[in-house]
Amino acid sequence: MQTMNGAQLIIKLLERQSIDKIAGIPGGANLPLYDALCESQTIRHILCRHEQGAGFLAQGIARATGGAGVCFATSGPGATNILTAIADAYLDSIPVVCITGQVPASLIGTDAFQEVDTYGMTIPITKHNYLVRKAEDLLHIIPRAFELALSGRPGPVLIDVPKDVQVAEVSFEKWPTPGSRQEQPPADMERLRAAADMINRAKRPVLCLGGGIIHAGASEEAKGLIERGSIPATMTLMGLGSLPADHYLSMGMLGMHAARSTNIALQDCDLFIAAGARFDDRATGKIVEFCPEANVIHMDIDPAEVSKLKAAHIGLVGDVKQTLGKLIPLITPNEREIWRNQIEVLQETYPMTSPEATVPDKPYGLILKVAELLDEDGFVATDVGKHQMWTAQVFPFNRPRQLLTSGGLGTMGFGLPAAIGASLAYPDKTVVLFTGDGSLQMNIQELATAVEQDLNVKIIVMNNNSLGLVRQQQNLFYQKQIFASDFQIDIDFAAIAKGFGMKAYNAEPGCDLDQLFEKVLGQPGPCLINIPIAKEEEVYPMVPPGASNSEMLGGCNAEQCK
Amino acid sequence: MRNSANNTIKAQGKDMTVLELTVNNHPGVMSHICNLFSRRAYNVEGIVCIPIGKGETSRMWLQVNEEVKLEQIIKQVKKQEDVLEVERHDSGHEVFLRLASVV
Numbered sequence: 001m002q003t004m005n006g007a008q009l010i011i012k013l014l015e016r017q018s019i020d021k022i023a024g025i026p027g028g029a030n031l032p033l034y035d036a037l038c039e040s041q042t043i044r045h046i047l048c049r050h051e052q053g054a055g056f057l058a059q060g061i062a063r064a065t066g067g068a069g070v071c072f073a074t075s076g077p078g079a080t081n082i083l084t085a086i087a088d089a090y091l092d093s094i095p096v097v098c099i100t101g102q103v104p105a106s107l108i109g110t111d112a113f114q115e116v117d118t119y120g121m122t123i124p125i126t127k128h129n130y131l132v133r134k135a136e137d138l139l140h141i142i143p144r145a146f147e148l149a150l151s152g153r154p155g156p157v158l159i160d161v162p163k164d165v166q167v168a169e170v171s172f173e174k175w176p177t178p179g180s181r182q183e184q185p186p187a188d189m190e191r192l193r194a195a196a197d198m199i200n201r202a203k204r205p206v207l208c209l210g211g212g213i214i215h216a217g218a219s220e221e222a223k224g225l226i227e228r229g230s231i232p233a234t235m236t237l238m239g240l241g242s243l244p245a246d247h248y249l250s251m252g253m254l255g256m257h258a259a260r261s262t263n264i265a266l267q268d269c270d271l272f273i274a275a276g277a278r279f280d281d282r283a284t285g286k287i288v289e290f291c292p293e294a295n296v297i298h299m300d301i302d303p304a305e306v307s308k309l310k311a312a313h314i315g316l317v318g319d320v321k322q323t324l325g326k327l328i329p330l331i332t333p334n335e336r337e338i339w340r341n342q343i344e345v346l347q348e349t350y351p352m353t354s355p356e357a358t359v360p361d362k363p364y365g366l367i368l369k370v371a372e373l374l375d376e377d378g379f380v381a382t383d384v385g386k387h388q389m390w391t392a393q394v395f396p397f398n399r400p401r402q403l404l405t406s407g408g409l410g411t412m413g414f415g416l417p418a419a420i421g422a423s424l425a426y427p428d429k430t431v432v433l434f435t436g437d438g439s440l441q442m443n444i445q446e447l448a449t450a451v452e453q454d455l456n457v458k459i460i461v462m463n464n465n466s467l468g469l470v471r472q473q474q475n476l477f478y479q480k481q482i483f484a485s486d487f488q489i490d491i492d493f494a495a496i497a498k499g500f501g502m503k504a505y506n507a508e509p510g511c512d513l514d515q516l517f518e519k520v521l522g523q524p525g526p527c528l529i530n531i532p533i534a535k536e537e538e539v540y541p542m543v544p545p546g547a548s549n550s551e552m553l554g555g556c557n558a559e560q561c562k
Numbered sequence: 563m564r565n566s567a568n569n570t571i572k573a574q575g576k577d578m579t580v581l582e583l584t585v586n587n588h589p590g591v592m593s594h595i596c597n598l599f600s601r602r603a604y605n606v607e608g609i610v611c612i613p614i615g616k617g618e619t620s621r622m623w624l625q626v627n628e629e630v631k632l633e634q635i636i637k638q639v640k641k642q643e644d645v646l647e648v649e650r651h652d653s654g655h656e657v658f659l660r661l662a663s664v665v
Contacts, residue, residue, distance in 0.1 A: 119590060123597045128643040131590060148643065304637035 006135035007032035007166040013142040017178045023057035027074025030101025032166035049445035053417040055085020060421020063404045068095040076114030087125040089156040091408025095149035096156040104164040118160045127155030135170040146179030153302040186322035195314045196330030202271035204339045207231045211238030212276015214400040221324035230336045238407040241397035255283035256543045257389040261346035263549040273297045276320045279309040285549035360513045363390045378430040379422045383415035383439030386468035389539045413442030423455035430456045437463040447500040450526040459528040464535045497528040504528040580655035584647040587620040623657045
């Protein structure tokens with residue numbers, strides 16, 4: 001017979017889940033939990049400076065490893081602060097288990113100090129959530145939370161634990177089995193045959209790899225299908241890395257900031273195969289005009305995604321790794337020379353970059369230089385904005401999970417804590433964070449966490465002293481009325497980083513950036529480099545929000561496009 | 563939730579689709595289901611919920627005024643952790659007919 005309090009039970013159950021890191025901040029309503037955590041021999045607590053940082057740090061661990069990330073917050077403001085990171089995990093299907101303290105059950109509903117309805121507020125942004133009513137319920141809730149977070153389409157699960165439940169004594173005979181990912185079957189054979197038949201008959205097919213390929217560990221199978229059928233492949237932002245950027249059939253990212261050639265080819269394809277992708281509007285543009293000529297095959301583990309936005313001619317519901325594995329032998333090898341030639345001509349006509357754009361102090365140039373210097377097994381995190389899109393456009397991602405970026409929710413402030421999480425998961429690897437001055441300011445307090453944990457996080461601030469993508473939209477679509485998107489003061493980010501105890505450099509105009517990158521990437525520990533970028537550097541091509549992907553603005557040789 | 567005059571007859575349940583759900587019975591389950599409908603902008607005209615058996619589970623009847631999105635709604639409802647079973651009644655359900663006689 002085991003006897004302990006609810007808080008000790010939670011910690012023991014987390015240890016049994018093999019959790020070894022928890023990000024969080026203590027407060028009144030989760031102090032029993034912290035008291036129990038203090039006794040743990042195997043779990044290391046990462047003290048963040050804001051609960052949103054803790055949520056993103058847990059996401060960083062989850063995104064880099066594929067396992068569940070765990071974060072703690074107290075009731076009230078602790079819980080509301082962590083919500084953004086939970087919503088972000090929900091939209092990108094990231095397995096996070098968040099445990100929040102709550103006021104004692106007897107005070108729930110009385111507007112007690114630091115009371116908010118965490119359960120009610122997290123219903124729409126979690127895969128599932130719990131309000132724990134009895135300490136013994138933890139015996140099934142905690143393992144089930146991990147099983148839910150990791151199985152099927154992954155996602156965040158929140159467990160709200162009133163303080164009296166944390167201190168209540170509970171006795172039990174037997175430990176529950178830890179929760180684990182439950183394997184899902186592939187799509188059924190009849191539909192697979194129909195899909196194979198449709199692929200074999202297609203003259204101009206495109207395969208689109210989404211984040212689901214990465215969650216399912218299906219990139220080898222995806223490559224198998226692509227190569228057997230010579231099917232050109234594009235990736236969503238969340239799918240980047242699932243096919244190496246230099247693969248001969250890779251067309252890079254699709255959508256709002258895709259290469260012109262990719263969007264043009266998609267307009268002309270006769271079969272669009274989505275694998276673990278969900279037809280997000282940033283990827284498809286105006287959905288009724290997306291791939292107008294194409295049949296659609298949609299593979300997804302979540303049946304609710306199939307035909308949600310675009311009717312699928314064939315829906316393949318099931319584990320995408322197994323589905324692809326079963327599909328490959330049914331595909332007739334076919335060189336598809338005409339289609340590939342057509343795409344090659346487009347790619348030559350409309351390249352993503354130009355020699356002028358890839359000099360070291362231009363956005364593409366500095367990203368490519370960092371790519372050249374970063375070890376093969378390094379990670380890249382981004383924040384949200386121009387720097388994120390430039391990185392997505394040109395960084396040669398070559399493996400799944402190499403990129404950590406906020407896709408669905410597009411949360412500025414994601415990057416720094418997520419990079420810290422990845423670095424904690426892989427302390428021997430280097431994590432480069434591309435961020436902007438706007439994004440960095442949204443979770444800048446986590447510089448303290450990076451220094452305190454002494455991690456190999458290299459922060460590259462692409463500083464245009466503005467909210468760059470907002471400014472770009474005002475410039476393009478609001479009659480150049482630039483309002484509330486230019487910052488009025490110059491911030492010395494290097495001085496701020498130094499104030500946190502971090503090594504930092506300001507790249508002066510004309511300085512040798514290559515040398516600076518080499519120096520920074522060659523030394524251990526956290527470091528920040530602030531690099532001025534002209535406000536006028538825009539992200540092109542760009543599909544106007546709400547427009548068809550055929551209506552791109554700018555980019556190399558745009559004038560050649562009728 | 564929406565109600566319009568020309569739907570009054572329909573709202574009494576004559577031919578509006580009714581989804582019959584078996585759900586885990588706990589204090590948050592109604593919130594979960596109602597939140598799903600409001601968040602995804604699905605129209606519900608009527609809801610009836612009552613505990614069944616020993617009270618471990620409940621039965622819910624949702625009168626759904628959505629033709630195009632119906633398949634999507636059913637898929638989303640089935641995804642809910644607390645939903646154990648979903649049954650679809652395309653020609654309505656007597657629960658609403660009987661209720662209509664007392665309101």
